[in-house]
Amino acid sequence: MKKFVAFMLALAMMLSLAACGGSSSSDSSSDAQPAASESAEANAGDSTDSSAESADPDRAATTEVTIGSTGANFVGHFDPDGVFSTECGYVMSYLCYDPILYTDPETGEWVSDILEEYHWDEEDETKLVMTLRDDVYFSNGDQMTAEDLWYTLARCADLMVYSTLYAYVDMDDTYVDPDNDLVLYMQFTDTFGPYETLLRNGVVNESWIEENGGEENFDWFDPSLVCGSGPYAVTEFTNGISTTFQLRDDWWYKDEADADYCSIQTINIKQYSDSNTLMVDYETGTIDAAVNLSASDVDSINDAAGSKGTAVTIPSNYTAAIVLGVDNNSIFDNMNLRKAICLGTDADAIATAVYGSLGDPATSTLPTSSPYYKAGYAYTYDLEAAQAALADYYAETGENSVNLTFVAASGGVDAEIAELFQAYMEAVGITVDLQILDQGTAVGMWIEGATDFMINNSANGNSTNEVTNVYEHYESTDVFKADARQGEEINSLLTAGRLTVDTTERASIYEQVQQYFYDNYEVIPVAEWNVAYAYNDTISEMSLLDVTRPNLRFMAG
Amino acid sequence: MIPVLLGVLVIVFSLSYLMPGDPVVNKLGTSNYTQEQYDQVASEMGLDQPFLVQMGKYIWGVVSEGNLGTSYQTNQDVSKSIGERFWVTIRLGLLSVAVTVIFSVPFGILSAIKQKTATDYIITVFAVVLASLPGFWLALEGIILFSLKLGWLPASGLTSWKHYILPVACNALMALASTMRMTRSSMLEVIRQDYIRTARAKGLPERVVIVRHALRNALIPVITVVGAQVSMIVGGSVIIESIFSIPGMGTLMVTGINNRDYPMIMGVTLLISVFVCIMNLVVDLCYAAVDPRIRAQFSGGSKKKKRKAVAAAGKAGEQA
Numbered sequence: 001m002k003k004f005v006a007f008m009l010a011l012a013m014m015l016s017l018a019a020c021g022g023s024s025s026s027d028s029s030s031d032a033q034p035a036a037s038e039s040a041e042a043n044a045g046d047s048t049d050s051s052a053e054s055a056d057p058d059r060a061a062t063t064e065v066t067i068g069s070t071g072a073n074f075v076g077h078f079d080p081d082g083v084f085s086t087e088c089g090y091v092m093s094y095l096c097y098d099p100i101l102y103t104d105p106e107t108g109e110w111v112s113d114i115l116e117e118y119h120w121d122e123e124d125e126t127k128l129v130m131t132l133r134d135d136v137y138f139s140n141g142d143q144m145t146a147e148d149l150w151y152t153l154a155r156c157a158d159l160m161v162y163s164t165l166y167a168y169v170d171m172d173d174t175y176v177d178p179d180n181d182l183v184l185y186m187q188f189t190d191t192f193g194p195y196e197t198l199l200r201n202g203v204v205n206e207s208w209i210e211e212n213g214g215e216e217n218f219d220w221f222d223p224s225l226v227c228g229s230g231p232y233a234v235t236e237f238t239n240g241i242s243t244t245f246q247l248r249d250d251w252w253y254k255d256e257a258d259a260d261y262c263s264i265q266t267i268n269i270k271q272y273s274d275s276n277t278l279m280v281d282y283e284t285g286t287i288d289a290a291v292n293l294s295a296s297d298v299d300s301i302n303d304a305a306g307s308k309g310t311a312v313t314i315p316s317n318y319t320a321a322i323v324l325g326v327d328n329n330s331i332f333d334n335m336n337l338r339k340a341i342c343l344g345t346d347a348d349a350i351a352t353a354v355y356g357s358l359g360d361p362a363t364s365t366l367p368t369s370s371p372y373y374k375a376g377y378a379y380t381y382d383l384e385a386a387q388a389a390l391a392d393y394y395a396e397t398g399e400n401s402v403n404l405t406f407v408a409a410s411g412g413v414d415a416e417i418a419e420l421f422q423a424y425m426e427a428v429g430i431t432v433d434l435q436i437l438d439q440g441t442a443v444g445m446w447i448e449g450a451t452d453f454m455i456n457n458s459a460n461g462n463s464t465n466e467v468t469n470v471y472e473h474y475e476s477t478d479v480f481k482a483d484a485r486q487g488e489e490i491n492s493l494l495t496a497g498r499l500t501v502d503t504t505e506r507a508s509i510y511e512q513v514q515q516y517f518y519d520n521y522e523v524i525p526v527a528e529w530n531v532a533y534a535y536n537d538t539i540s541e542m543s544l545l546d547v548t549r550p551n552l553r554f555m556a557g
Numbered sequence: 558m559i560p561v562l563l564g565v566l567v568i569v570f571s572l573s574y575l576m577p578g579d580p581v582v583n584k585l586g587t588s589n590y591t592q593e594q595y596d597q598v599a600s601e602m603g604l605d606q607p608f609l610v611q612m613g614k615y616i617w618g619v620v621s622e623g624n625l626g627t628s629y630q631t632n633q634d635v636s637k638s639i640g641e642r643f644w645v646t647i648r649l650g651l652l653s654v655a656v657t658v659i660f661s662v663p664f665g666i667l668s669a670i671k672q673k674t675a676t677d678y679i680i681t682v683f684a685v686v687l688a689s690l691p692g693f694w695l696a697l698e699g700i701i702l703f704s705l706k707l708g709w710l711p712a713s714g715l716t717s718w719k720h721y722i723l724p725v726a727c728n729a730l731m732a733l734a735s736t737m738r739m740t741r742s743s744m745l746e747v748i749r750q751d752y753i754r755t756a757r758a759k760g761l762p763e764r765v766v767i768v769r770h771a772l773r774n775a776l777i778p779v780i781t782v783v784g785a786q787v788s789m790i791v792g793g794s795v796i797i798e799s800i801f802s803i804p805g806m807g808t809l810m811v812t813g814i815n816n817r818d819y820p821m822i823m824g825v826t827l828l829i830s831v832f833v834c835i836m837n838l839v840v841d842l843c844y845a846a847v848d849p850r851i852r853a854q855f856s857g858g859s860k861k862k863k864r865k866a867v868a869a870a871g872k873a874g875e876q877a
Contacts, residue, residue: 077631077632077633220632221631221633221637238641238804239633239638239641239804240804240808240809240812241714241802241804242714270713270714270802271802272713272802273798273799273800273802273808274799274800274802276697276700276800277700277712277713277800277801277802278713280700280701280704280705280712280713281704281711281712281713283705284704284705284708284712286711286712286713437577438578438815439815440576440577440578440583440814440815440816440817441576441577441578443578443579443582443583444577444578444579444582445577447579447582479582
């Protein structure tokens with residue numbers, strides 16, 4: 001027995017020691033930092049040798065901040081053009097790579113650090129001419145050339161980031177100027193309005209990728225292989241949990257950058273699965289900023305009158321809407337039924353109940369922040385009119401009941417919207433069989449067309465405020481049958497809006513689109529929703545346009 | 558063990574295949590794409606082949622090369638993804654069980670030997686309360702109290718010994734109740750046996766009677782429960798890992814399921830199955846370690862063989 005007790009005690013002690021002895025090799029531990037940093041620098045070339053130790057006192061009052069988010073895949077691979085887990089792709093891309101274009105959070109304008117200038121060719125309106133600056137360098141010392149731009153765009157097209165839109169890029173006829181390796185001629189298949197959205201991925205170093213296994217074998221999960229022209233290098237990485245970025249001393253743009261642009265020496269990113277844990281860590285100071293907050297978290301921070309830091313609410317530039325599957329179920333051919341559904345839904349009440357302080361009732365299928373928004377395209381709740389329209393439907397068709405199906409994804413606001421919609425329909429006299437399923441299952445059923453309604457509600461918002469990103473799901477080619485409109489009129493409008501670069505013409509077209517959806521009772525605008533983030537006193541200023549793909553360069557200590 | 562693992566592979570692969578949802582769509586996202594692009598991605602992922610071919614290739618890859626495949630969602634090698642997280646989950650699970658055993662066995666014994674006293678009632682009520690508490694609630698309350706209000710312990714991550722306290726405590730408290738109750742009932746059964754009465758009649762001190770004569774015999778069902786708990790804690794680590802943002806296999810599994818990432822689901826399930834099989838083996842060995850009767854069965858078999866051999870040798874000698 002003594003032996004057994006001794007064995008148990010020894011086992012307990014051994015397990016305790018093993019558990020408390022530190023984390024795995026890839027975990028973030030302070031001891032591991034120099035080694036990881038050295039490894040990254042060694043692999044990225046001589047020019048980054050002093051990056052980890054570098055500190056410019058003029059540029060950094062606060063040297064280290066930690067950001068937390070509940071965004072899925074917030075921390076992941078290091079491929080700025082990867083089709084998968086794009087959230088982490090963007091967060092990391094903004095810090096380690098230079099996008100061709102990005103949106104300035106203060107002005108909302110498209111700007112570029114790496115381009116000298118860009119313009120449409122005077123003779124060919126489908127050709128975009130981009131000229132690189134001659135002082136852009138990757139972290140391994142290579143100069144960025146137009147060949148790298150070409151390679152990056154080709155990767156994006158191959159990897160199918162925004163696949164439909166990249167179909168408008170003709171990579172075969174996109175070429176580097178034979179006389180100037182800093183100039184790229186980007187050929188589109190047609191005039192193309194939302195071209196800027198195709199230019200916001202980080203530029204990769206083609207020769208570096210080729211040297212390290214090529215496109216097929218390059219390890220995008222290895223932090224030591226990150227080689228961008230951006231201001232930060234990766235020093236620690238635990239996949240799915242945390243990443244640490246260190247400001248590079250030899251960043252090519254350093255002398256030109258404003259004092260509050262990329263001024264933090266060390267940025268730690270932490271991914272959380274649970275929003276409660278995120279807020280506890282924020283309130284206890286474990287993290288300095290929390291992004292992607294709920295309405296109750298924002299209210300809690302605002303109620304604390306500054307003691308919990310600053311909560312910032314920004315528009316998502318997206319309108320959540322309930323879409324009727326008009327071309328998926330012939331029952332919707334009857335206008336009176338569609339009218340009954342649209343007038344019988346109290347969208348204002350749904351918006352208030354679901355989004356709380358982070359939402360406003362929608363007044364159109366486009367958000368008010370869109371340059372093409374027009375007011376007056378939302379339905380006013382009128383139960384009596386809805387019931388009368390339903391009676392007209394019964395009279396016209398001889399039916400005496402309506403049974404519809406609504407498949408919604410669980411775990412988010414969509415399920416709440418769907419539940420409330422079901423209740424409103426019950427009041428009208430329409431039975432909605434509501435199926436709330438996990439995202440993977442729901443997606444399968446949406447593709448099969450096994451639902452009569454869809455909720456169009458971009459999880460990531462619309463950081464570029466590009467109208468195409470709101471309306472793309474209504475096109476005939478959309479994979480979700482209840483979303484796709486097959487009508488010639490609406491499809492020609494959507495195509496025309498996309499294919500013009502004339503903003504006046506675009507405004508006219510998108511007004512017609514808003515009018516079309518309203519007149520035909522096809523889409524119920526529910527809410528314009530906002531997103532929120534918060535930061536404590538460690539950070540003096542933090543400007544974001546997006547909380548799931550934040551550009552963390554706009555932070556000051 | 559091998560047939561069990563093969564069975565697990567076949568069942569999980571089939572269930573994954575039958576799950577609604579499309580991994581190609583999950584990879585492509587909800588943006589528009591053409592049928593050609595869909596077909597190309599499906600082909601790259603090997604999903605354009607018949608079910609049996611897909612399953613056969615996967616199983617052959619695992620058996621012949623130990624290749625768990627490549628994640629559909631991240632393109633990363635599944636064994637690498639799991640390797641980064643496996644030991645985190647195992648370490649957390651084993652530590653939780655160690656804490657469970659250290660607390661539940663003594664309290665179970667105490668409850669048994671003080672049966673129908675205030676001590677017994679307090680321990681029993683405590684065990685029932687613990688058994689009734691959902692794990693996620695316990696975890697959230699722990700975070701609010703010890704991290705937010707008192708500021709003693711960190712709420713997330715796993716980078717120092719302090720980070721282990723809350724998740725291990727939550728895991729251990731959930732498992733504590735059943736082990737404590739099992740120890741108590743098992744001890745009650747044993748201490749009523751004649752040989753315990755005999756031991757007491759011999760004048761042995763009560764401590765010796767309980768520890769040497771009763772506990773050893775009562776440990777068999779406790780070991781069974783503890784073995785099952787190790788498997789449950791490791792397999793069901795998702796809640797605690799999610800709440801405490803721990804980079805373990807639980808979170809990997811959930812992400813894999815949500816993304817219909819079949820290779821990831823298969824890889825994690827296979828690793829957990831291997832671990833459960835090993836734990837069952839360890840439990841069997843523990844039986845033999847604590848119970849001489851079980852040990853005797855095995856050693857008895859070899860003695861019989863020896864005796865037969867000796868007898869055969871004797872007969873051969875006589876004949877000669």
